[in-house]
Amino acid sequence: MPMSPAELRLFIDQHRAWIDSGGTAGERAEMSGVNLNRAELQDARLEYADLSEAILSGARFQNADLHGANLQRARLYEANFRGANLQDADLSGAPLQRALFQGANLMNANLAPADLELADLTNADLSGARLQRATLRGANLRDATLGGTDLRRVDLKDANLLNADLQGANLRGANLQGANLQGADLRNADLQSARLQNADLVQADLRYARFVKARMQNADLYKANLQNSDLRGADLRNAVGFTGRHIGQARTDGTTRIRD
DSSP states (O other), X not given: OOOOHHHHHHHHHXXXXXXXXXXXXXXXXXXXXOBOTTOBOTTOBOTTOBOTTOBOTTOBOTTOBOTTOBOTTOBOXXXXXXXXXXXXXXXXXXXXXXXXXXXXXXXTOBOTTOBOTTOBOTTOBOTTOBOTTOBOTTOBOTTOBOTTOBOTTOBOTTOBOTTOBOTTOBOTTOBOTTOBOTTOBOTTOBOTTOBOTTOBOTTOBOTTOBOTTOBOTTOBOTTOBOTTOBOTTOBOTTOBTOOHXXXXXXXXXXXXXXXX
């Protein structure tokens, strides 16, 4: 049975008093497993609240403060987190398909693993977030900040990463097949053994990136900057726009596959 709006308001007010008093008044919101389907939580202060395993599908969290909140395994299908603060929040194991995170702060958040298929993370800040083995198929990460993020073995097939900041990101073993990485900043990123078949890397900045043993067949590298990138063992057969200039810029060896 869903929590009533009056009950929810009481929880929020008590939690706010707990936050404002440093824990000497009010009470921390303990809402683990509670049914809050489609709840209206815009602008709510829920720092460090316990919402683990809560039912929050379609809930509205626009501009809410969820810093350090526990959202482990919470059901968050199509939840709206536009402009919300989720820094240091724990969303591990949460189903977040089609959730909206435009402009949200997810710095150092734990999303490993979480299901973000078709989620919208346009302009979101995911710096330092943990996303290893997360599912982001078809997700929109246009203009997102992912510098230094742990993206090992993440599934980004067909994701939109147009102009995304991925400097120094760990993308070892990631699936980026068919992903749009036009204009993305991948300087110093680690893409060892990543799958980049049919990926769009037009005008991407790939300086000092590591593509050791990466699969890059049919990838589009037109005007990509591969200065000092490591392509040893990479498979670049049928890559579009890959020229002799790129070969001169990058580190290659006898294991780099360019032609059949």
